[in-house]
Structure formats: C-alpha cells, structure tokens
Amino acid sequence: MSKTESTMVKLGTIAPPFELRDVISGRGMSRDDIFASAGDEARGLLVMFICVHCPYVKHVEAELAKISEDYEGLIAMVAIQSNDIVAYPDDGPAGMIDQAARVGFRFPYLLDEMQEVAREYDAACTPDFFLFDARMRLAYRGQLDGSRPRRGDSGNDVPVTGQDLRAAMDAVIAGKAPNPEQRTSLGCNIKWKS
Helix, strand or coil: CCCEECCCCCCCCECCCCEEEECCCCCEEEHHHHHHHCCCCCCEEEEEECCCCCHHHHHHHHHHHHHHHHCCCCEEEEEEECCCCCCCHHHCHHHHHHHHHHHCCCCCEEECCCCHHHHHHCCCEECEEEEEECCCEEEECCCCCCCCCCECCECCCCCCCCHHHHHHHHHHHCCCCCCCCCCCCEEEECCCCC
16 A cells, blocks of 8 residues: 655645536535535635545545534535546546445535646645635645554554544634644545546
C-alpha cells in the first residue's frame, strides 16, 4: 500500500471557487452553494478529497459519515472525487453513489472528472482535508486522526475517532484558530490522468 502525504497548503489561503456535479442529486454545485446550503449557523466549510477504492478512505469513511451528522448545520461539508475514473472505474459515479448510500454520507459528493479542482486545492492524497473558516480562509489541513489501516506490516491499532479534524472544526465553530501544529494527512496518491 503506497503512502502519500498531504501538501500542507499555507494556512490562511482562500478556498478556490469551483462548480462540479453532485453524483447523488445530479445538480451542479459551487463552493458558495455548498456553504449557503448548510444554513445561517454554518461557521466553516470542510472540503474533503476522497474516493471509493482507497484503503485509507475505507478505513475512515464511517467516521466521515458520523462527522457529517454531528456537525450538520455548523460546518458545511463536501467530498470531491478526483481520481482518473478510466483507470480506476470503481471510483466513478456508480461507485460513489453506492459508497454514499452504504456509509450514510450527508454531504454532496462531487466528481472532479477534469481534475482541475484537485489541482487548484493542491490535493495530493485520499483522504485529504481542507477546513476553511466562514471567510473561506484555510484554518486546517491535516489528518483526520492518528489511525492508519492495517495491511501487512504497516498501519496501527489506533481507533478511528476523527479527533484532530473534530478539534479543528470545534475551534472554527467557536471562532478560534485551530492549533497551527497540524500533522499531514496520509493516504493513496490521487490517480492523475496521464
């Protein structure tokens, strides 16, 4: 299982705008649509780069569903799938729809078929997390928590709790800056088109 770390984009970076199709509803959705749809109480926006086939994502997908339930109306959330779906057909729309239904995602799941949004965000791996405050400034870009999937001699037995991302989301909701000491996310590299 190859490992790629997130790029740790500079804190304070403004969230790049985007408009992509949500595979669940079939509608085009922009960054601002997603933030507005969370309601007047929303204090931030979480942009997650995930996919269907990655063992790192499979390891945490249930926690992502829990986070979407626990923070609904407080933090707007969106997942973006940017892998090459020709080379990795499991990551295509049918697989995305199945994953969202099976796990219980409560957020839009967008397909970045041209991979432009992943490049704009400087996303490197799945999962890769970017948490922005209400002014769309990057507040957190790090790991979900310290857990890693077990495969062969790699991984660990740390439970999946989402503690690092949850602490950052709690800080943003409280109007505070998350701890700037942030650990990189770790996962499979984004599968770029050749």
